[in-house]
Amino acid sequence: MASARQVYIAVIGTGGVGKCFLSQLSALTKRRTSQKLVLCYISTSKKAIYNDDYAAIDIDNAVSALASSAQSPLALNNLVTYLAASGYKTVLVDNTSNQEIADSYPIFLERGISVVTPNKKAFSGSYKLWQDIFNASATSGARVYHESSVGAGLPVISTLNDLVETGDEVTKIEGVFSGTMSFLFNSFAPTSGSGGKWSAEVKKAKELGYTEPDPRDDLNGLDVARKLTILARLAGLPVESPTSFPVQSLIPKELESASSGDEFLAKLPEFDSQMEQVKAEAEKEGKVVRFVGSIDVGAKQVKVGLEKFDLSHPIAALKGSDNIISFYTKRYGSNPLIIQGAGAGGEVTAMGVTADLLKVLSQIY
Ligand SMILES: NC(=O)c1ccc[n+]([C@@H]2O[C@H](COP(=O)([O-])OP(=O)(O)OC[C@H]3O[C@@H](n4cnc5c(N)ncnc54)[C@H](OP(=O)(O)O)[C@@H]3O)[C@@H](O)[C@H]2O)c1
Numbered sequence: 001m002a003s004a005r006q007v008y009i010a011v012i013g014t015g016g017v018g019k020c021f022l023s024q025l026s027a028l029t030k031r032r033t034s035q036k037l038v039l040c041y042i043s044t045s046k047k048a049i050y051n052d053d054y055a056a057i058d059i060d061n062a063v064s065a066l067a068s069s070a071q072s073p074l075a076l077n078n079l080v081t082y083l084a085a086s087g088y089k090t091v092l093v094d095n096t097s098n099q100e101i102a103d104s105y106p107i108f109l110e111r112g113i114s115v116v117t118p119n120k121k122a123f124s125g126s127y128k129l130w131q132d133i134f135n136a137s138a139t140s141g142a143r144v145y146h147e148s149s150v151g152a153g154l155p156v157i158s159t160l161n162d163l164v165e166t167g168d169e170v171t172k173i174e175g176v177f178s179g180t181m182s183f184l185f186n187s188f189a190p191t192s193g194s195g196g197k198w199s200a201e202v203k204k205a206k207e208l209g210y211t212e213p214d215p216r217d218d219l220n221g222l223d224v225a226r227k228l229t230i231l232a233r234l235a236g237l238p239v240e241s242p243t244s245f246p247v248q249s250l251i252p253k254e255l256e257s258a259s260s261g262d263e264f265l266a267k268l269p270e271f272d273s274q275m276e277q278v279k280a281e282a283e284k285e286g287k288v289v290r291f292v293g294s295i296d297v298g299a300k301q302v303k304v305g306l307e308k309f310d311l312s313h314p315i316a317a318l319k320g321s322d323n324i325i326s327f328y329t330k331r332y333g334s335n336p337l338i339i340q341g342a343g344a345g346g347e348v349t350a351m352g353v354t355a356d357l358l359k360v361l362s363q364i365y
Contacts, residue, residue: 007365008040008088008089009093011042012044012101013098014062016349017118017350021354022059022062025037025357041079045098046072046073047069048071048072049062049065050071080107084112091114092116093117094116102117103129109133109136114360124225124229146230148352149230150227152344153342153350153355154348156231160327163331164236171297174294174336175293176323177228178343180205180321181224182318183210188275189289191316199271202268213261215264216264220247220250220251221250224291225293228295232297245304247304252274287309289306290318322342323341323343
């Protein structure tokens with residue numbers, strides 16, 4: 001029997017983040033008595049589970065049930081129709097990195113379906129898509145949250161929104177936005193000791209599972225550029241796309257066309273001297289090199305690439321694969337507000353998604 005304060009939840013994606021989200025959702029449904037949360041749809045790219053009468057799917061067994069399901073995913077416009085016809089408040093949780101799903105957020109939002117997601121694609125794609133998403137949300141009242149699209153579960157986006165909405169003036173945002181780049185530079189150019197060879201550190205990062213299957217997908221800087229695009233837009237700069245500002249790629253020109261990640265890794269040692277030179281130049285000034293993104297709001301400048309930092313700088317002192325994000329604002333003066341911690345991992349990323357869902361739940365009834 002449907003209750004008045006019932007919320008239907010559709011989840012797309014059950015990978016590293018999706019699985020952790022489902023376990024957090026399961027705990028949430030048991031804790032939250034003010035609303036009845038019902039998982040009514042779940043899918044991967046090939047399989048789905050849903051019932052025409054919106055009967056609840058058992059969250060605890062959803063992933064194994066999905067593996068043996070004979071149902072195919074609904075086309076996105078049919079999913080919109082299915083959710084909009086439920087008669088209750090609905091939330092789409094997109095735990096994929098799929099562009100097509102991201103492109104369809106305006107249609108979900110227009111039909112009153114709220115969206116929460118760690119997927120960067122919608123918010124760092126074209127500026128038109130960004131506008132369509134927030135215009136659709138403003139018109140229908142459906143909510144959209146994407147905390148985990150920058151810094152995983154770290155409260156980066158909510159903090160920036162709070163700064164902006166309370167009238168502070170954000171002058172600069174600077175940080176290390178990639179766990180992979182953080183790990184690579186913290187071990188290649190540590191603040192004490194000499195560090196390893198660049199190619200050896202890249203290989204080690206891949207073996208530890210810190211890089212994409214092809215490490216060039218981390219080293220090209222695009223992932224960081226996407227995160228910077230999101231933050232710059234939230235800070236008020238209408239950045240057109242992640243390729244509309246300078247982004248330094250760490251892929252040697254000669255290896256851009258390597259046919260596979262393995263071929264790239266095999267040839268990378270031939271180019272170690274380039275990175276050694278960068279490291280030595282920083283050392284001569286008593287500094288270390290780090291791969292950072294920065295947004296100078298006043299100058300309307302966004303850039304991603306290598307910078308040198310004093311050994312005592314918080315960015316130089318970062319450990320492991322942590323992210324660090326510094327907000328320089330009028331209120332905080334010369335001591336920035338700094339957020340630091342794990343910027344990747346299923347549980348922390350899912351925490352950001354679940355926290356976003358809680359925000360939606362508190363706002364839609
Ligand atoms: N992992 C992290 O530490 C982290 C941190 C911050 C943000 N994120 C973001 O979180 C999202 C999920 O990351 P992840 O690590 O969980 O990825 P993942 O392990 O690769 O899982 C992706 C899931 O999405 C599904 N999927 C992909 N395309 C789909 C489509 N067209 N329709 C339906 N399902 C589709 C996949 O199903 P199939 O198996 O059928 O393809 C899979 O279940 C990404 O946007 C990522 O950038 C992740």
